[in-house]
Amino acid sequence: AQTVTQSQPEMSVQEAETVTLSCTYDTSESDYYLFWYKQPPSRQMILVIRQEAYKQQNATENRFSVNFQKAAKSFSLKISDSQLGDAAMYFCASWSRPGNTPLVFGKGTRLSVIA
Amino acid sequence: DTAVSQTPKYLVTQMGNDKSIKCEQNLGHDTMYWYKQDSKKFLKIMFSYNNKELIINETVPNRFSPKSPDKAHLNLHINSLELGDSAVYFCASSPDRNTEAFFGQGTRLTVV
Numbered sequence: 001a002q003t004v005t006q007s008q009p010e011m012s013v014q015e016a017e018t019v020t021l022s023c024t025y026d027t028s029e030s031d032y033y034l035f036w037y038k039q040p041p042s043r044q045m046i047l048v049i050r051q052e053a054y055k056q057q058n059a060t061e062n063r064f065s066v067n068f069q070k071a072a073k074s075f076s077l078k079i080s081d082s083q084l085g086d087a088a089m090y091f092c093a094s095w096s097r098p099g100n101t102p103l104v105f106g107k108g109t110r111l112s113v114i115a
Numbered sequence: 116d117t118a119v120s121q122t123p124k125y126l127v128t129q130m131g132n133d134k135s136i137k138c139e140q141n142l143g144h145d146t147m148y149w150y151k152q153d154s155k156k157f158l159k160i161m162f163s164y165n166n167k168e169l170i171i172n173e174t175v176p177n178r179f180s181p182k183s184p185d186k187a188h189l190n191l192h193i194n195s196l197e198l199g200d201s202a203v204y205f206c207a208s209s210p211d212r213n214t215e216a217f218f219g220q221g222t223r224l225t226v227v
Contacts, residue, residue, distance in 0.1 A: 035215060039156075043203065045218035091158055095214070102160035102171055103207075103216050104146065 004094050006106035013082045014114050017095045020067075021077045023092030032096040035103070040076045040088040048090070051075065063105070079111075087113045103104045118142050121206050121219035128196055130225055136191045136222045138206030143205055145209075145221075147189040149181060152203040157215065161204075196226045 003026045013019035025034065026097045038050040051068050053058045059066050075094075079086055092106040119140045128134050139148065139213070148171075149161040157183050162181045163171035178194045189206060207216040 033214070034218065042221075043221045045205065045207075045221075047215055047217075050215055093164055102173075104160075105158040108156050 001103060002032075002094050002096055004092050004103045004104050004106040006092050006109050008109045009107070010110045010112070012112040012114055013079070013086075013092065014080055015084060017082055018025075018078060018080045019082055021079075021090050021111065023075045023090075023106055025073050025075060025076070025092070025094045027073075027096050028097035032094055035093045035095070036064070036066070036075075036077045037091045037093060037105075038086075038088045039091065039108075040085075045091075049077065054088060082113050084113050084115060088113055118216050119208055119219040121204075121222050123222060123224040124140060124182055124220060125223050125225075127227065130196055131190070132196050132203060133194045134196060134224070135193070136204055136206075136224075138189045138219055138224075139193070140187055140206075140208040140217070142208055142210070142217060143187075144217070146211065147183065147186070148203040148205075148209075149189065149191050150207060150218075152221070154167045155201070160207070162191075169208060173208045193224075196224075198226050200224060 005024045034051045038046045038048050041099045049061045059111045065078045067076045089108045122137045146165045148163045152158045161175050164183045168185045180192045183189045203221045205221045206219040209216045
């Protein structure tokens, strides 16, 4: 079974600073995907970034990047130049092949951005 | 154009009632899901359908019954609503069983 653990229930960051959200996962599969989703107060689930396990290069999307440490089963999200609009719940999630496994989420980290 | 749309966005109802939440996706995806987000924000899979066929049915009370009339729609019917059913329910879809999921805006269900 897959598990995803986010050990930081809450984090805060000053506007324009950098923050890193932690995530660890566990899966017995060799082929899997990892994701970070953002959920602002509007409730919408928004995909921030994804990482295929077979890719060694860390994924990057504008101000968002990941540090994927496969051996350590760690998948942290770095937000650079934080903006007020980044304030939200952030969920780490994993998906394994093969089979019918669903997307499994961590418990989330609430990020506050301080002006 | 909304990719995954759920109706209604808010639903307030009394205990014991039966209610439905509708979900439609216009992305042409084969797989659709229902997730429940509890008061602590934890997201848990309830059901998954692939091409109208049920493929995941987690430990969910049988008062919850999904129905997929075609692969673009996955509705959730809930019988005999209980206080503990209060939550946000998300519909999602994906082009394959193991790729990223696209979520609807969620339905906040409040049972009083």
